[in-house]
Amino acid sequence: MAQGSAVQPQKGTESGAPPLHVDTTAKWFLLSSISYFFIVGIIALTIAAKFVWPELLGTVPYFSYGRLRPLHVNGMLFGWLLACDMGISYYIVPRLCGVKLWSEKLGVATAVLWNIIILGAVVALMGGYNHGFEYAELPTPLEILVVVAWVMYGVNIFGTIATRKYTQMYVSIWYIMGTVLWTTFVYPTGNFAVDFTTGVNQANLNWMFVHNAVGLIFTPIGLGIAYYFIPKSSNTPLFSHRLSMIGFWSLAFVYVWTGAHHMIHGPISQWLQTIAITFSVMLLIPVWAVVYNFFATMKGQWHQLRENVPLKFLMSGTVFYLLTCFQGPMHSLRSVNAIVSKTDWIPGHAHMALLGCFSFFAIAATYYIVPRMWNTRLHSDALANWSFWCMILGGLGFFTTLWLGGFWQGWQWNNPAIPFIDTVKALKPVWLVRFFSGTLIFSGIVMFAYNVMATVIGRREYAQ
Amino acid sequence: MLSKADRSAAFAVAAALGLFFIGGLLTTVVPPLVDKSWSRPAPGLRPYTEQELHGRAIYVREGCWYCHTQQTRTLVSDTKRSGWRGVDSPISTPDEFVYDSPHMFGTKRTGPDLSRVGGKYDTQWHRTHFRNPRDLVPGSVMPPFPWIVNDEKEFQALVAYIQRLGRAKDWRPDKDYEK
Numbered sequence: 001m002a003q004g005s006a007v008q009p010q011k012g013t014e015s016g017a018p019p020l021h022v023d024t025t026a027k028w029f030l031l032s033s034i035s036y037f038f039i040v041g042i043i044a045l046t047i048a049a050k051f052v053w054p055e056l057l058g059t060v061p062y063f064s065y066g067r068l069r070p071l072h073v074n075g076m077l078f079g080w081l082l083a084c085d086m087g088i089s090y091y092i093v094p095r096l097c098g099v100k101l102w103s104e105k106l107g108v109a110t111a112v113l114w115n116i117i118i119l120g121a122v123v124a125l126m127g128g129y130n131h132g133f134e135y136a137e138l139p140t141p142l143e144i145l146v147v148v149a150w151v152m153y154g155v156n157i158f159g160t161i162a163t164r165k166y167t168q169m170y171v172s173i174w175y176i177m178g179t180v181l182w183t184t185f186v187y188p189t190g191n192f193a194v195d196f197t198t199g200v201n202q203a204n205l206n207w208m209f210v211h212n213a214v215g216l217i218f219t220p221i222g223l224g225i226a227y228y229f230i231p232k233s234s235n236t237p238l239f240s241h242r243l244s245m246i247g248f249w250s251l252a253f254v255y256v257w258t259g260a261h262h263m264i265h266g267p268i269s270q271w272l273q274t275i276a277i278t279f280s281v282m283l284l285i286p287v288w289a290v291v292y293n294f295f296a297t298m299k300g301q302w303h304q305l306r307e308n309v310p311l312k313f314l315m316s317g318t319v320f321y322l323l324t325c326f327q328g329p330m331h332s333l334r335s336v337n338a339i340v341s342k343t344d345w346i347p348g349h350a351h352m353a354l355l356g357c358f359s360f361f362a363i364a365a366t367y368y369i370v371p372r373m374w375n376t377r378l379h380s381d382a383l384a385n386w387s388f389w390c391m392i393l394g395g396l397g398f399f400t401t402l403w404l405g406g407f408w409q410g411w412q413w414n415n416p417a418i419p420f421i422d423t424v425k426a427l428k429p430v431w432l433v434r435f436f437s438g439t440l441i442f443s444g445i446v447m448f449a450y451n452v453m454a455t456v457i458g459r460r461e462y463a464q
Numbered sequence: 465m466l467s468k469a470d471r472s473a474a475f476a477v478a479a480a481l482g483l484f485f486i487g488g489l490l491t492t493v494v495p496p497l498v499d500k501s502w503s504r505p506a507p508g509l510r511p512y513t514e515q516e517l518h519g520r521a522i523y524v525r526e527g528c529w530y531c532h533t534q535q536t537r538t539l540v541s542d543t544k545r546s547g548w549r550g551v552d553s554p555i556s557t558p559d560e561f562v563y564d565s566p567h568m569f570g571t572k573r574t575g576p577d578l579s580r581v582g583g584k585y586d587t588q589w590h591r592t593h594f595r596n597p598r599d600l601v602p603g604s605v606m607p608p609f610p611w612i613v614n615d616e617k618e619f620q621a622l623v624a625y626i627q628r629l630g631r632a633k634d635w636r637p638d639k640d641y642e643k
Binding site: 050051054055058059061064065066067069070128129130131132133134158161162167168169174177178181182185189193194195197198199200201202203204205206208216245249252253254255256257259260262263265266267268269272275276279338342343344346347413414415416420421422424425428431 | 466467469470471473476477479480481483484486487488490491492495496498499501502503524525526527528529530531533535537538539540541542544545555556557558560561562563564565566567568569570571572573574575576597598601602603604605606607608609610611
């Protein structure tokens with residue numbers, strides 16, 4: 001069973017009746033998100049190259065660093081990762097509920113709207129129409145469309161859950177429900193409420209959103225996906241239901257308090273910094289509960305990692321989750337923060353969370369569900385394996401050089417005898433390695449995207 | 465108790481929102497009510513002029529804030545680095561930023577912090593520097609901005625904004641600000 005469990009053709013319903021799940025929405029979301037993964041990957045490489053060759057495309061306003069960076073961030077966050085996660089949840093939720101998706105029509109409309117938003121974002125950000133808040137760069141009309149799309153998504157998910165056949169809700173369903181609910185409040189805080197405030201008050205709302213965009217959007221939906229696909233792709237039951245409850249409910253309580261840890265030592269009340277630090281350290285509880293649960297599930301099953309590409313992505317994603325969520329609480333400590341804050345360590349940390357962990361989970365799920373949704377085999381297992389090794393080696397190169405470089409940069413900043421420009425020059429080798437690691441990651445993305453597209457386009461139906 | 469959330473979606477929704485709102489409200493709505501310094505302008509702080517606002521909009525549009533922070537933190541090295549000609553800079557305080565929207569505190573410091581840059585370099589320096597930063601600072605990785613320098617109105621607005629940054633505290637002992 002271990003042997004390429006991802007590529008077994010999917011059995012239809014046993015009775016020979018037409019299959020329960022048509023998955024049109026999931027397919028639309030997956031295919032468009034994977035296209036953005038590729039396209040925005042080119043943007044990512046371009047901005048990494050600009051650190052090495054600052055004159056590159058330098059005289060064209062639309063391609064300047066300050067406009068491509070938000071395009072990279074928003075494109076990867078909303079065009080790729082969130083869209084892919086939404087697509088996967090359109091696949092998971094109906095199966096866990098034992099019913100059809102509440103409305104495929106609404107789902108497809110959501111997918112179309114989502115694509116309009118992403119294409120609008122490309123035009124707006126390259127044109128310099130930047131709202132001016134990190135992770136919330138889209139101009140207000142597009143942000144309103146995001147809310148509309150999110151409500152459409154939420155209605156579909158909750159509609160499916162409300163009509164479910166199985167009373168008992170699996171962990172993944174809580175996490176996906178949590179994502180829908182929390183996003184409904186977190187997103188407007190970072191995108192609309194900020195416009196009614198100024199200065200430090202506004203920054204506090206902005207960081208509440210930035211932190212929780214990761215902590216209460218990408219984390220719960222990503223973990224919901226991992227909770228589904230780790231047991232599925234290893235064919236092993238989840239280790240502990242109780243631990244998964246501890247992980248979920250402590251996440252619900254603890255994450256939202258920590259926004260001010262983005263301004264430690266900065267111009268914001270010391271007591272608020274202390275609250276943010278305290279709760280940041282408490283994040284270890286939900287994280288370790290989840291990670292222990294995943295590792296314990298794999299006990300006696302680790303040999304499956306040799307052959308099972310989705311499982312490789314899932315378990316290395318779990319290790320990156322453990323690492324990135326150990327870094328987070330540690331950075332929030334005042335002593336560590338004085339060194340690493342604002343340095344290149346931080347993009348290393350952010351990429352480990354969103355690429356190393358949550359994108360790995362999404363890729364694993366995609367490799368698992370694409371052959372099943374299209375009732376075929378994956379185009380190439382070998383290519384899937386190569387995509388894994390390119391991404392993990394490129395990722396490790398990226399993360400480790402930025403941590404080491406960032407830490408070194410922080411030490412230099414703390415010695416005012418070193419002129420600032422010398423701390424910039426010192427980082428140049430780091431940025432060169434980052435560019436080449438990025439190239440390796442991008443090759444992995446190309447292989448992944450090609451493999452999926454070839455599976456879909458060149459598919460052979462497998463008779464039941 | 466929470467095992468009830470396994471079976472009842474309504475209970476799960478209520479619990480997930482309830483737990484979220486405790487921290488959500490206490491860390492966003494309550495702090496500005498408790499700490500009035502967030503909304504009280506510093507004594508020397510005046511609202512932005514129309515030209516400065518235009519310059520600020522250019523600063524937002526070009527994403528300057530992705531690489532330049534605007535906060536002198538409570539770290540000795542920050543006060544030295546934001547300092548100038550042997551004088552340490554005062555740390556940044558909330559009352560200096562009450563007219564800022566969007567705020568430009570920043571999270572990443574690829575280039576130097578700009579919270580006290582106002583008055584350090586004259587207009588001609590900025591003109592040359594925006595055209596090609598490496599002409600003045602060899603080794604810099606800042607992008608060139610020829611389209612700003614070539615538009616005199618935009619350039620003057622941006623410089624007007626930069627020159628007022630951090631000036632509310634009027635921290636230079638001899639008022640030796642460049643124009």
